[in-house]
Amino acid sequence: MLKTLSFIGENINKKDISWGVGGSLLLHFYNLIDKPNDIDILVDEKDATKLNKFMLSISKTKEVRHSDPFRTTYFSKYSLNAIDIDVMGGFGIQHNDGAYKLSFEKKSIVAHKKINGVDIPLCSLEDWYVLYWLILYSK
Numbered sequence: 096m097l098k099t100l101s102f103i104g105e106n107i108n109k110k111d112i113s114w115g116v117g118g119s120l121l122l123h124f125y126n127l128i129d130k131p132n133d134i135d136i137l138v139d140e141k142d143a144t145k146l147n148k149f150m151l152s153i154s155k156t157k158e159v160r161h162s163d164p165f166r167t168t169y170f171s172k173y174s175l176n177a178i179d180i181d182v183m184g185g186f187g188i189q190h191n192d193g194a195y196k197l198s199f200e201k202k203s204i205v206a207h208k209k210i211n212g213v214d215i216p217l218c219s220l221e222d223w224y225v226l227y228w229l230i231l232y233s234k
Contacts, residue, residue, distance in 0.1 A: 096120070096131065096134065096178050097210050097211065098176070098211065099134065099175055099176045099178045099180075100116070100120070100134055100210060100215060101210045101211035101212070101213040101215070102175075103134070103136075103150075103153075103175070103180070104210070104213045104214070104215045105213045106149065106153070107146065107149065108213070108214060110145060110146075110149060112138065112139075112142040112145055112146050112149075113138065113139035113141075113142055113199075113200055113201040113203075113204075114136055114137065114138045114139070114142070114146060114216060115136070115137050115199070115203060115204050115216040115217055115218040116134065116135065116136060116137075116215055116216065116217055116218060117135045117136075117137050117183075117217075117218040117222070117223050117226075118131070118132070118133070118134075118135025118181070118223065119131040119132045119133065119135070120133070120134055120135060121135070121217055121218055121220065121223055122220075122223070124208055124217065125220055132179070133178065133179035133180060133181060134178060134179070134180045134181070135180075135181045135183065136180065136181065136182045136183070137183050137184070137186060137197070137199045137203075137218055138169070138182060138183065138184045138199070139184065139199055139200045139201065140168060140169060140184040140185045140199075142184070143168075143169035143182070143184030143185075144169075146182055146184075147169070147171050147182060150171065150173050150180070150182060151173075153175060154173040154174060154175035154180065155173065155174045155175070156171070156172065156173055157172035157173060157174055157179070158172070159171060159172050163189060164188050164189040164190060164229070164230065165187065165188060165189075166187030166188065166189050166194050166196070167183050167184070167185055167186050167187050168184055168185030168187065169182070169183065169184035169185055170182070170183050170184075184199070185197075185199075186199065186226065188226060188229040188230060190229050190232070195225070195226075195229055197222060197226065199218070203218060203219060203222070204216040204217065204218065205217065205218070205219045205220075
């Protein structure tokens, strides 16, 4: 999974795209879980089309099924080297009091991790705590 992430990251970093790793892989980097499910990439909404165009050039698309409580503006799924990759721009969750939208942009990156010599931007662990909490309690 990390080899695939570093390949993707090396290429995205050359394209002036604001992106970051979130989800289970982010939790894994902080030693909160042992085995990540996939690679979740958050992208600034203004860069979503550019990132998806790149992903289409290197990977296979997977079917996207929209389901509650998710209200993500740009959501695409890919497979590369038998690894599932989700690309999300305008990540949103519907909850009892309305909709929460994660505002992601370059300044949302709080840390970086070197993987195979490639600088990988990491999303805020606190943002993902809120997202997972909303997902859990919105059902």
